[in-house]
Amino acid sequence: MIIRGDEPEQIRLLRKLYKKGNYFMQGNEAVAYGALFAGCRFYAGYPITPSSEIAETMAKELPKLGGYYLQMEDEIASIAAMVGASWTGFKVMTATAGPGFSLMQENLGYAVMTETPLVLVDVQRSGPSTGQATKGAQGDFFQARWGTHGDHPIIAVSPTSVEDSFWETVRAFNIAEKLRTPVVVLFDGIIAHARERIRIPDPEEVEVTYRKLPANEEEAKLPFGDPHGDGVPPMPLFGHGYFTHVTGSTHKENGLRDVYTPEVHDRLVRRIHRKIEQNKHVYEKYEEYFTDDAEILVVSWGVTARPSLGAVLKAREEGIKVGLFVPKTVHPFPGERVRELSKKVRAILVPEMNLGQLILEVQRFVNDDVLLKGVNKIGGVPLTVEEILREIRGVA
């Protein structure tokens, strides 16, 4: 079992297999290596463009590290197997794209409700439906947030480059483990297939965290309690004689089903929300460029954050006071910071490869007197520096 105590052996293997230094690789490969360095030793998936290289890399590398690659019969089975393996102590991951992500939504909700750590990489591609299957997009912003049914919190991170996807995947695992929750990596088909320089670190440079296990029998009896006040129950793993009961139905702290008492449902679902709300320090992350004196703000995420930065740099050369805000954790959205920044600017541009999704989150935190404008492109081709620069000039 690779959850604790195997670190020296795993570090030896990682060092031997992946010498630290610069490599030239795809975003999809970087995600896979990020997962391996974060301690992921179980992958269950189903092939789908443009995510398949993640599965291929995991199938090739996991056995070398003593880990398990399972190709399941569909996406529903993939996430189901991950949940099962997570309850035996594995750090688990799958990767998919829009249509597969849709199929995984029910069990993603199951993972939220049963507080099962897992990492789900959605390599966003152009939809709806089969759409442009090989082309990247940013259309799953709200599928990640609201794809599964019922009131539920969700955490989603979104990398902006090949190197970043290594580190954001590591971060996704650490958040999932710390908060005993599923974490979505909102990746995209463009960075997934782009090849760039990436520095593979020494394993000791990578901060790796593990889920909280029960400290004693008492804690093990309450797999859905809150003994430490942080909203995160210790996870009594299967196979340790705890007789843990796990169900997606509304359950009491001891895990047993109770769907008839309103207070039990209220207490459980609110605690699962509070667990996320009160642990912002674990997951909140954003980047800011030139926001100190900005009169115009660009808010962008994922692959579009790159041409956005290019456009901001060029606009600055032209003397335009423009800044850039990039949420790296996109759900929950760091709206409070956007609210603060919005008070100092007169216009906000939101470039993204969809017809306006992140902009709806921004809108919630911005007053009407600020000009809010989307810069939207669909069709599978990324936004360019020039296209965004033109929009900046237009509001300057």
Next chain:
Amino acid sequence: MAKEIYSTYPMVKYLRKEALPTALCPGCGGGTVLNAFANAVDQLKIDPRDLVVVSGIGCSAWIASPYFLADTLHTTHGRAIAFATGVKVGLPDKKVVVISGDGDLASIGGNHLIHAARRNIDITVILVNNFIYGMTGGQVAPTTPFGARTTTSPYRNIEHPLQISETVAAAGASYVARWTTAHVYQLIESIKKALTVKGFSLVEVISQCPVQFGRRNRMKEPAEMLRWFLKDSVPISKARNMSPEELEGKFVIGELVNRERPEFTEELNKLIDEVQEHFGLREE
């Protein structure tokens, strides 16, 4: 009265007492299956700490979860075997058992059932086939007999039932047996074998649902349904010499398959050893 039964019933040591009494209807075959499973565990002297029981959604998913005192994973509709696959890979030395119904495992979850059999992963599936969606109110299932009445086939069922055991046997399972709740001792023996063989094992249990199925098909009393099972059951040895027409509507009982095939988690671990050996990664 319930309390008295639980204090004298020898298998109660395997049950979560705080979850009792069960939610099963009077006359349901689910109790028989739970009893047979507990007896099989008892006779094999399996420590419940070495068991993980996984179930899906529906009446039959409730048979062992939450009532059986082991690690229990009560999952989404149809996906129990897929969840169990992850559990088994993580805990290859434990017995992983799926107990659920026909609608759950053979309809919405049919794909996982045949692929787990194909992989021959060492999971024991006890599939309780009562021909009906009981929990949702008695709707037609892919196992409902041709011509039977249900709430969504109120005039008659025009579809043919899936032959679950035959399908799973064809898909590659190591062990497949079918019994009814009227064959309790044979059922216990088959569950014991299923728990012992290496590889995917299925025990299909034809079970009575007097409330949702029997009531609408002239078998209001559980005993009437059990008599029907006894009357229409054909041992597999006899069935082999019968034509498909003669077998129409009969329950073929007995062991369909008992064979050795490479098992998935063992192969998976063997593969890891080979790869680590090949790349010179074994501990120095």
